[in-house]
Amino acid sequence: MNILALDTTTEMCSVALMIKRVVYENSIITSQGHSDHILNMIDLLLVEAETSLSTIDLLAFGKGPGSFTGLRIGIGIAQGIAFAQDIPAIPISSLAAIAQSHESRKSLVAIDARMGEVYWGVYEKKDSGLAVLRGNELVCSPQKAPCVQGSDWLGLGSGWKSYKDQLATRFNKSVIGWNSECYPRASAIATLGVNAFIHGKSVIAEEILPTYIRNQVVKN
Structure with a gap:
């Protein structure tokens, strides 16, 4: 199975095949330029892998939560590719992609x-190496x-x-440290996507929707 994965929900714009x-990946940090980079990044990766979109069997994408602007860009690209192909x-x-992107077994x-x-x-992470959610994802104050x-x-x-101060104080007996520069990588989304597909969690293009968690959307 050939998979294209992408994520634009944070400062990192990430694409993987x-x-x-065999995994090919390209990621850059860009606070406002996701729309300027994402399509070109996909094209360059297809060239590197010596393939084309017509060979892609499955699209995996970051559904959020995250930046409203970046999320909408990623959703639009995902819908377009899924429809066209x-x-x-x-x-x-x-959030799952961030946990999967780091080697830590236990992630907050x-x-x-x-x-x-x-x-x-x-x-x-279980013995399979896949990050599994404990409880529910939510939006809350750090405290x-x-x-x-x-x-x-x-x-x-x-x-x-x-x-940092609020979270470190609240979890001072639980955490061994933190990495605030860890972002959701498209390669992690591809890995989680394979497992999700096996368990029948795919959607059609019309069902590609963002996840905000919060009812009140903040346009950042």
Whole structure:
């Protein structure tokens, strides 16, 4: 199965191809330029892999939560490709993708949601190496992020930069550190996408929708 994966939900714009289990990936940090880069990045990766969109069997995309502007760009690209190529799509949480992008087995993932809040998810990797959600993803203030049991958790995501003091204080007995520069990589989305497809979680182009979590959308 050949997979195209993409994510534009955070400062990182990331594209990956999984062709016969060989992964090609290109990622850049750009706070405002996702629309200027994403299509060209896809084209360059197809050239590198010596293939074309007509060979792609499955599209995996970051469904959010994250930046409203970046999320809408990614959703639009995903819809366009899925329609044009008539292929199924797999929506993947950007919080899950962050957890999958790091080697840590136990992750407290926080994306800055603005308005004094974070998008929050607790993930743990099983023997399969796949990040699995514990509980529910939610939006909350850093001070009210749900407590976790045990230790050796690693904080991941931009929320650990914007609200470092609050999160570090709340989880001082649980975390061993944090990496605020960890972003959702398209290669991680491809990996999670394969598993989701096996479990029948694909959607058609018309069903490709963003996940905001918060009812009130912040345009950033």
